[in-house]
Amino acid sequence: MTAHDPHSVGRNAKPFLHGPEYAAVTEALRIGQWGHNTATDAFETELADFLGVPDVVAVSSCTAALHLSLLLAGVGPGHEVIVPSQTFCATIQAILMSGAEPRFIDINADTLCVDSAAVLAAITPQTRAVMPVLYGGRPISLADIHATLDRRGIAVIEDAAHAFGSRLDSRKVGATGELTCFSFGPIKALTCGEGGALIPRTADEADRARTLRLLGVPQSQAARIRTTSYAVDTQGWRYHLSAVHAAIGRVQLARFATVETTRRNLWRTYVQQLAGIDRVALVDVDVERSVPFNCVVRIPVGRDRVFENLRDKGIGVGVHYPPNHLQPAFARWSRPLPVTETTARQVMSLPFHPDMTEDDVAHVVSMLARAVTSSRADGDR
Numbered sequence: 001m002t003a004h005d006p007h008s009v010g011r012n013a014k015p016f017l018h019g020p021e022y023a024a025v026t027e028a029l030r031i032g033q034w035g036h037n038t039a040t041d042a043f044e045t046e047l048a049d050f051l052g053v054p055d056v057v058a059v060s061s062c063t064a065a066l067h068l069s070l071l072l073a074g075v076g077p078g079h080e081v082i083v084p085s086q087t088f089c090a091t092i093q094a095i096l097m098s099g100a101e102p103r104f105i106d107i108n109a110d111t112l113c114v115d116s117a118a119v120l121a122a123i124t125p126q127t128r129a130v131m132p133v134l135y136g137g138r139p140i141s142l143a144d145i146h147a148t149l150d151r152r153g154i155a156v157i158e159d160a161a162h163a164f165g166s167r168l169d170s171r172k173v174g175a176t177g178e179l180t181c182f183s184f185g186p187i188k189a190l191t192c193g194e195g196g197a198l199i200p201r202t203a204d205e206a207d208r209a210r211t212l213r214l215l216g217v218p219q220s221q222a223a224r225i226r227t228t229s230y231a232v233d234t235q236g237w238r239y240h241l242s243a244v245h246a247a248i249g250r251v252q253l254a255r256f257a258t259v260e261t262t263r264r265n266l267w268r269t270y271v272q273q274l275a276g277i278d279r280v281a282l283v284d285v286d287v288e289r290s291v292p293f294n295c296v297v298r299i300p301v302g303r304d305r306v307f308e309n310l311r312d313k314g315i316g317v318g319v320h321y322p323p324n325h326l327q328p329a330f331a332r333w334s335r336p337l338p339v340t341e342t343t344a345r346q347v348m349s350l351p352f353h354p355d356m357t358e359d360d361v362a363h364v365v366s367m368l369a370r371a372v373t374s375s376r377a378d379g380d381r
């Protein structure tokens with residue numbers, strides 16, 4: 001028996017919150033900084049420093065960031081956006097919000113991300129953007145087809161909800177010149193409670209994003225709302241990040257080095273412990289470059305039985321994600337995607353969060369080994 005914590009192994013994901021955030025929230029409430037405020041501006045500056053980019057626009061969610069990015073890229077009704085089916089449904093909903101249609105493509109079986117060849121093959125005259133998803137924190141890049149995409153007027157909008165802190169060569173994800181969107185939702189590596197950010201490509205895009213996120217009130221005039229007149233000359237959304245959420249994010253960012261190290265070490269512990277387990281294959285991550293978001297294993301035969309067995313034993317397993325091209329809301333755009341469909345039947349996400357100890361991992365892995373053995377005894381081959 002290992003000294004695991006049942007609460008810890010029972011959670012698939014969990015925010016890293018240990019106290020300083022509570023004080024920051026109390027202080028924000030005490031001084032009356034609740035809505036969009038200077039704390040939001042400070043968080044943006046700190047994020048820009050961390051990522052090595054000129055500017056960051058903080059918003060209320062990654063879904064909002066994806067929606068605004070599509071608008072900045074001029075995507076709207078009559079346009080198509082190339083997107084993997086293997087993602088959280090938020091990516092697809094953001095496309096529908098813009099009025100455009102998703103063009104689902106398959107993923108690479110090793111990375112669970114799109115590759116350039118699949119993107120090129122899916123381009124039609126209606127294509128205006130491609131939304132690669134940096135699944136699991138993998139810093140994938142479409143740099144090799146940039147020139148082609150540019151020539152055809154196709155923007156790259158990265159869904160980097162999983163990839164805050166990951167690096168491509170010496171630059172961080174977000175600093176490679178694309179429109180990039182991050183999530184600071186409750187289960188993401190850096191959390192504001194709820195929140196997100198987009199990395200604009202130009203100063204003009206930054207201004208437009210700031211206007212669109214605050215109901216179309218021009219950024220330069222936003223401060224005057226209470227005192228004088230202001231001009232609203234565009235449709236806008238209520239997508240700003242509240243100062244209370246920004247206060248949480250600022251504390252989290254200041255401690256992010258700890259979170260990064262902890263997630264990398266947790267990943268390495270899983271790699272070691274899973275090495276001896278038959279019929280379970282870890283979907284690999286380059287842990288030097290990535291801040292791992294989750295720990296996905298592939299169980300080629302009998303995944304459902306193993307999943308149920310583990311769930312019944314209190315292990316917080318998950319499946320990320322049910323394919324979107326098979327969701328009822330997106331059925332109009334469905335097409336056969338063999339790798340995505342096989343992957344969805346085989347993968348399972350193990351509990352992965354910074355509060356897990358080595359004993360917690362050992363417990364999860366030993367339960368997994370037993371579940372696989374018993375599923376085989378029950379006839380799965």
Ligand SMILES: *Cc1c(COP(=O)(O)O)cnc(C)c1O
Binds near residue numbers: 064133159161162182
């Ligand atoms: C979490 C997530 C989102 C949405 O982020 P929110 O901040 O909750 O809107 C989008 N895409 C992926 C891949 C995600 O995991």
